[in-house]
Amino acid sequence: xxxQELARALNWDIQSEGASPEASVSGGYCGDLLSHVLAxxxxxxxxxxxxxxxxxxxxxxxxxxxxxxxxxGVRATDAVVDRAxxxxxxxxxxSDTAFALxxxxxxxxxxxxx
Amino acid sequence: xxxxxxxxxxxxxxxxxxxxxxxxxxxxxxxxxxxGVDWIAITDHNTSQMADVVAREAARRGLCFLYGLELQxxxxxxxxxxxxxxxxxxxxxxxxxERLPQRANVPELFGDQVVVDDDEQVVAVEERLxxxxxxxxxETAVExxxxxxxxxxxxHVDRQxxxxxxxxxxxxxxxxxxxxxxxxxxxxxxCRRSKLLWSSDAHTPDAIGRRVTHFxxxxxTVAEMRLAxxxxxxxxxxxxxxxxxxxxxxxxx
Numbered sequence: 578x579x580x581q582e583l584a585r586a587l588n589w590d591i592q593s594e595g596a597s598p599e600a601s602v603s604g605g606y607c608g609d610l611l612s613h614v615l616a617x618x619x620x621x622x623x624x625x626x627x628x629x630x631x632x633x634x635x636x637x638x639x640x641x642x643x644x645x646x647x648x649x650g651v652r653a654t655d656a657v658v659d660r661a662x663x664x665x666x667x668x669x670x671x672s673d674t675a676f677a678l679x680x681x682x683x684x685x686x687x688x689x690x691x
Numbered sequence: 692x693x694x695x696x697x698x699x700x701x702x703x704x705x706x707x708x709x710x711x712x713x714x715x716x717x718x719x720x721x722x723x724x725x726x727g728v729d730w731i732a733i734t735d736h737n738t739s740q741m742a743d744v745v746a747r748e749a750a751r752r753g754l755c756f757l758y759g760l761e762l763q764x765x766x767x768x769x770x771x772x773x774x775x776x777x778x779x780x781x782x783x784x785x786x787x788x789e790r791l792p793q794r795a796n797v798p799e800l801f802g803d804q805v806v807v808d809d810d811e812q813v814v815a816v817e818e819r820l821x822x823x824x825x826x827x828x829x830e831t832a833v834e835x836x837x838x839x840x841x842x843x844x845x846x847h848v849d850r851q852x853x854x855x856x857x858x859x860x861x862x863x864x865x866x867x868x869x870x871x872x873x874x875x876x877x878x879x880x881x882c883r884r885s886k887l888l889w890s891s892d893a894h895t896p897d898a899i900g901r902r903v904t905h906f907x908x909x910x911x912t913v914a915e916m917r918l919a920x921x922x923x924x925x926x927x928x929x930x931x932x933x934x935x936x937x938x939x940x941x942x943x944x
Contacts, residue, residue: 609767610852611860630766630829632859654828 592653595667602643605682625678627651634660648675696906700732701890704741708802710894715811716748718896726900730911732757736821739784755911764829769846769853772836790825842913844870869920886920889930
C-alpha cells in the first residue's frame with residue numbers, strides 16, 4: 578500500500594506533500610522520544626507521533642521513514658512544514674489518537690477494512 | 692583576579708514535588724558548606740519562588756548564589772535557566788508560570804510543593820503542579836532566557852526521559868549552548884560545541900556536592916560562566932565526581 582493510498586483511506590490532512598507519495602509503506606512505528614525512534618524505527622515505516630518539534634523531519638530523513646502522521650489533532654508548526662518541504666518528507670495530521678491510528682494502519686496494511 | 696569556585700548549580704528545594712521536605716534552605720546550605728561547595732544554584736521546576744530564602748541563607752554562610760529554574764518545555768526537554776539577579780529571575784518565573792498548565796498538584800502522587808520562610812516555617816503551598824510541560828517550545832524558551840540576560844543550559848542531556856538528546860535526538864539546528872549538563876562522563880557528539888557541566892541535581896541534602904564543576908573565573912556570575920566556556924583569559928572549568936563522607940562519620944573520625 579502506498580502512503581498516498583493510506584492517507585486517503587484514513588482521511589489524514591496533508592501538512593506537507595512529500596517527494597514520493599507513491600512510496601510503499603512497510604509498517605508503522607509509534608514514539609515521541611526521538612532518540613528511541615532513531616534507534617528503533619525501520620526504513621519505509623510510517624511514524625505516528627505527537628512530537629512536533631522540527632527535529633522530527635531530520636529523524637524521518639535519517640531513518641528513511643515513509644512519512645509522519647501527527648496524532649490526536651496535533652498540527653505541524655510552520656517550522657515543521659518548512660523543513661518538511663525542503664526535505665521532501667510527507668507529513669500528515671489526524672484527529673485519531675496514536676492508539677487508534679496504529680490499529681487502523683495495521684488493519685489497512687493487512688488489507689482489511691479500516 | 693581568577694579564583695576557583697566549586698559549583699553545584701542544579702539543586703531542588705522542598706518546593707519541587709520531587710524534592711524532599713528536608714530540602715529546606717538551611718539544610719541545603721549546611722550540606723553545601725559541609726561538602727566543600729562554595730557556589731550553589733537553586734533550580735526548582737518551572738519556578739524561582741524559593742530562591743530568595745536560599746540566597747539569604749547562602750549569603751549568611753558566605754556561599755555564592757545563582758538564581759535558576761529548571762524548565763520543562765513543550766517537547767518535555769529539561770532546560771536550566773540561570774540569572775544573576777532576583778529581579779530578572781522572578782520576572783522570568785512569572786512569565787513562564789503563565790505557560791504552565793492549570794493542573795492541580797496531587798501531593799499523594801507527585802509530592803508536596805511548599806514554600807518556607809527564613810525560619811523554615813511553611814508560608815505557602817503551590818497548588819498548581821510544577822512538574823508539567825510549559826506551553827512553550829525549546830527555541831522560544833532559550834530566546835526568553837537569553838533576552839532576559841540569562842544563560843540557558845540543557846539539563847542532563849543524555850538522560851531518558853527529559854534530556855534534550857533523548858527527547859529530540861540531537862541539538863536542533865540554530866541552537867548553541869556554551870554549557871550542557873550530562874549524567875555521563877562526556878557529552879554526546881551532538882553537543883560537542885558545548886562544555887560539560889556536572890551538578891548533583893540533588894533532591895536530598897546528602898546528594899549535594901556529589902557531582903560538581905570547578906570554575907576558574909573572576910566572579911560567580913552568568914557572564915563569567917560564558918567566558919569560562921569560551922576559555923577567555925585563563926578561565927575554564929572541569930568536572931569532578933566526589934565520594935562524600937556522611938557528617939556523623941566525619942565527626943567521629
